[in-house]
Structures are given as C-alpha cells and as structure tokens.
Amino acid sequence: MIKKKLYDLLENDEINSTQKFIFDFFLAIIIIISIVLIFLENEKGELSPELLAIDIAINLFFIFEFLARFYVSTDFRKDWKENGIGYAIKNKLSWFFKFSSFIDFLAIIPAVKFFRIFRTLRFIRFIRILRIFKVYRSYKIFRDIDRIFTILKGMKEESRVFYVFLTFTIFFVFIISYVLYMVESDNNTGEFQSFKDTIWYSIKIIGFGDDTPSTKLGKFFSALLLLSNMAIFGFLVSLIVNKIQKIMTAITSGKVGKLSIKNHIVICGYTRSSTIVINDLLKDKKNINNIILITEKELEDDFSGVIYVNADFTELKTLQDVNIKEAKFAIVFSEPRENDRHKDADLRTVMTIFHIEKEAPHVHTIAELNQKENADIILDKIKGDEILFKEYIDAKLISNSIKHKHISNLFYDLINHSEKEIIREANIKKFGFNDTVTVKELKLKFIDMDANLLGFIDENNISHISPKNEVMLNNQHRIIYLKR
Numbered sequence: 288m289i290k291k292k293l294y295d296l297l298e299n300d301e302i303n304s305t306q307k308f309i310f311d312f313f314l315a316i317i318i319i320i321s322i323v324l325i326f327l328e329n330e331k332g333e334l335s336p337e338l339l340a341i342d343i344a345i346n347l348f349f350i351f352e353f354l355a356r357f358y359v360s361t362d363f364r365k366d367w368k369e370n371g372i373g374y375a376i377k378n379k380l381s382w383f384f385k386f387s388s389f390i391d392f393l394a395i396i397p398a399v400k401f402f403r404i405f406r407t408l409r410f411i412r413f414i415r416i417l418r419i420f421k422v423y424r425s426y427k428i429f430r431d432i433d434r435i436f437t438i439l440k441g442m443k444e445e446s447r448v449f450y451v452f453l454t455f456t457i458f459f460v461f462i463i464s465y466v467l468y469m470v471e472s473d474n475n476t477g478e479f480q481s482f483k484d485t486i487w488y489s490i491k492i493i494g495f496g497d498d499t500p501s502t503k504l505g506k507f508f509s510a511l512l513l514l515s516n517m518a519i520f521g522f523l524v525s526l527i528v529n530k531i532q533k534i535m536t537a538i539t540s541g542k543v544g545k546l547s548i549k550n551h552i553v554i555c556g557y558t559r560s561s562t563i564v565i566n567d568l569l570k571d572k573k574n575i576n577n578i579i580l581i582t583e584k585e586l587e588d589d590f591s592g593v594i595y596v597n598a599d600f601t602e603l604k605t606l607q608d609v610n611i612k613e614a615k616f617a618i619v620f621s622e623p624r625e626n627d628r629h630k631d632a633d634l635r636t637v638m639t640i641f642h643i644e645k646e647a648p649h650v651h652t653i654a655e656l657n658q659k660e661n662a663d664i665i666l667d668k669i670k671g672d673e674i675l676f677k678e679y680i681d682a683k684l685i686s687n688s689i690k691h692k693h694i695s696n697l698f699y700d701l702i703n704h705s706e707k708e709i710i711r712e713a714n715i716k717k718f719g720f721n722d723t724v725t726v727k728e729l730k731l732k733f734i735d736m737d738a739n740l741l742g743f744i745d746e747n748n749i750s751h752i753s754p755k756n757e758v759m760l761n762n763q764h765r766i767i768y769l770k771r
C-alpha cells in the first residue's frame with residue numbers, strides 16, 4: 288500500500304491529486320533554488336557555510352528521491368517470481384535508461400564530491416520543471432496551446448509561405464553578415480574579428496549600441512542590414528498576426544483543414560449522447576486534444592481538449608481530412624437533421640460506417656442506431672465492429688426493471704464513471720497464470736483481489752457473461768471484471 292502511494296506520488300503521471308500537485312510544486316521550488324546556488328557558486332567561487340548546507344541538503348533530497356523512484360518503478364519481487372530474475376533486472380534497467388530517468392541520474396552525479404568537476408550537469412534539473420508542466424498539461428491553458436499546435440500541423444499548406452520566408456530571412460542575414468565580416472575584419476579590432484561575432488552583431492543591429500563598423504563600406508552594409516531587418520521584422524509580425532487570426536477562426540468555426548493527427552478518436556455527430564461520451568473520454572488526460580468531433584451543428588458546449596470540425600461526416604472527403612486511416616476509434620452517433628425521421632438518421636450512420644470500413648477497415652467502429660431493424664445492412668454488408676441500439680437498450684432496461692425492482696440502480700452504478708472506473712480488462716497473465724486456467728481458479732484469485740468476474744471476450748470477439756466454473760481461459764481471452 289505504501290509503495291503504491293509512493294508510486295502515485297513520484298512516478299504516476301496519470302494522477303492529478305492534490306498531494307501530487309503540492310509535491311511537484313515543492314520540487315519545482317527546490318530545482319530553482321538548486322540552479323540559483325550554481326550561479327552563486329560560479330560567481331563567488333565557493334558558497335558560504337549556510338548556503339553550502341542548503342546545497343548539501345538539496346543534493347541529498349534528489350539522491351533519495353531518485354532511489355525511491357527507482358524502487359517503485361517496477362515490482363522487482365513479483366517480476367522475479369513470475370518471470371525470473373533476468374526479466375526483473377531488465378525491467379529495472381529499462382526504467383533507468385529511460386530519457387527522463389537517465390537525465391535525473393546525470394543531474395545528481397555532481398552531488399558526489401569526486402564528480403564535482405561535472406557540477407554544470409546540475410543545470411539538467413531544469414528539465415524536471417518542464418516535465419512537471421507536462422504532467423499538468425490537462426489544465427485549460429495547456430490544452431488550448433496544444434490544440435493550436437495540433438491545428439497548425441493540419442494547416443501545412445497555409446504555413447508554407449511562412450517557412451519559405453523565414454528560411455530566406457535566415458539565409459539573407461548570414462550572407463550580409465559574411466560580407467560585413469569580410470569588409471570589416473581587417474580594419475576593426477573589436478566586434479568583427481570573427482564571423483561568430485559578426486552574426487551576433489547582425490542579431491542586435493536594430494539597437495546598434497557601440498558596435499558600429501568603422502569603414503564606409505562596412506557602414507553601408509550595416510545600414511542595408513538594418514533596413515532589411517526592419518522590413519523583414521514588420522513582414523513577419525504581420526504574417527504571424529494574420530496566421531493567429533486564421534487559427535482562432537479555424538478553432539471557433541471548425542474549418543481546420545486537413546489534420547495529420549494519429550491514434551485519435553473520431554466522433555461523428557453532436558448529440559446529447561456524444562456529449563456525455565466526450566466528457567467521459569476527457570477525464571483521461573491521454574485523450575485531451577486527441578478527440579475530433581465532426582458535425583454540421585454549432586457547438587453549445589465548451590469542449591476544451593476537443594478538435595471541432597464543422598462538416599458533413601457522411602462525406603468521404605471529410606473523413607479523409609481528419610486522417611481516418613490513422614484513427615484508433617470511430618464512433619458514429621445518430622445525429623438527426625431538421626425534420627429527419629429515425630430511419631433518415633440511421634441511414635446517415637450506415638453511410639458513414641460504410642465509408643470508414645472502406646477507407647480504413649482496421650479502425651474500430653461503433654455505430655449508434657435508433658432502431659434495431661436498421662442494422663441489418665451494417666451487419667450483413669458493411670461489417671461494422673459494434674452496433675448499439677438506443678430503443679432496444681432502453682426497452683430491455685425498462686422490462687428488467689419491471690421484473691426486478693430497482694435493478695436500474697445497479698446498471699447506473701456499473702456504467703457511472705464519475706468517481707472511478709470499475710469495469711476493467713486484462714488477460715490471465717496479469718493474474719499470475721501462464722497458459723490456461725479455469726473460471727473457478729480465476730474466481731478464487733479474484734476473492735483475494737476483492738474483485739468480481741463479469742465475463743470474458745474470446746478470440747472471435749464473442750462475449751461470455753458469467754461463464755461456468757469449468758470453462759477454460761487462455762491468454763487470448765480478454766477478462767472483464769469489476770473492481771473499485
């Protein structure tokens with residue numbers, strides 16, 4: 288239990304608890320103090336006894352923090368017991384040589400007196416602050432920034448002129464700087480004795496200062512550089528402002544152009560059902576800025592972390608623009624237009640599923656239909672992955688509530704994810720079984736885990752609810768169980 292809490296505090300980026308926020312905030316302050324002490328040490332040669340004590344305490348803190356993270360990174364005993372010592376060591380080494388872990392290790396090396404020569408490596412700790420900001424990117428400001436970058440990826444054709452002009456600017460500055468260096472290097476003993484110094488002069492040319500060239504020809508090229516920089520700077524500012532306006536218009540109107548996003552979730556249709564699904568998905572920070580909502584309607588909800596595309600999702604081009612081939616899931620909701628009947632809305636769903644299955648058959652599709660009889664064409668011709676019938680589910684829930692009073696409360700508790708996900712999935716290997724196991728043996732294991740077996744899904748994606756004790760399970764079966 289203590290190890291789990293320590294893991295959540297130090298290593299688990301999926302949790303945004305108050306305790307983790309306080310710890311990471313404290314960690315950021317410690318890192319900043321550590322970097323300030325480096326500057327003071329370099330400036331004065333050595334630290335005062337008081338500051339040296341603080342520096343030693345900070346170094347000890349980072350050493351113990353690194354060792355604690357190393358300890359909780361994997362379950363060494365369990366890995367050794369289940370898969371051998373080689374596997375256990377491999378897991379530990381995999382964590383150690385991760386980029387973030389190895390960077391942290393390099394940052395604590397100078398804490399050892401023998402390695403004081405490497406004290407400048409402690410600047411690497413600044414990367415930890417960037418990692419802390421990454422953990423909390425689910426906050427609104429970071430979601431919005433990330434969404435803008437996502438949209439920019441999908442507007443490459445509009446960005447081309449910006450990149451071309453920026454490349455030309457850099458090239459022009461280098462050429463003029465080189466000419467200025469050639470002219471001034473033999474007549475000036477100061478700023479223009481090296482090409483590197485001349486480049487620096489070119490960067491700060493707008494301020495001039497005391498770095499003016501001495502020759503007439505040098506002054507001419509300096510003036511030319513100043514005028515060109517003023518023109519280039521003005522053009523870049525206007526270009527950037529114009530692009531920002533385009534981006535903000537794209538965000539609010541849903542006209543974002545082609546997107547190069549991958550492993551995303553495409554949601555077709557803006558309905559009450561899709562709104563609930565989106566809000567549930569956004570609770571997992573991995574889905575933030577990874578959800579694309581396609582609809583012709585104007586959004587009434589503020590979906591921070593969702594890319595809105597204002598288009599007709601029944602058109603193949605729309606699906607291609609959101610890069611449906613690289614999507615992970617595609618969910619089509621029964622979104623009716625004005626004066627549409629249930630059948631009309633279902634036909635739009637059928638048409639969309641048809642395009643997705645034809646364009647990207649590997650993408651897992653989920654279709655919502657109003658009436659069960661409208662699903663025949665999907666099941667027989669299109670081969671959609673999953674179909675949900677609104678009327679059928681509602682009717683079955685009501686009929687079961689008639690037979691068993693208050694059973695609806697159980698259904699709501701089962702699917703309510705407001706506090707914590709209770710429906711989980713795993714294979715038998717996770718529970719310590721290698722090849723096969725009976726349902727009875729698995730149930731006994733679940734008793735120790737304080738969990739309940741709901742059923743399993745076999746290799747043919749056929750579900751089996753509450754299977755008999757003698758049924759054999761293997762690693763290809765997906766075990767569905769309940770655990771709070």
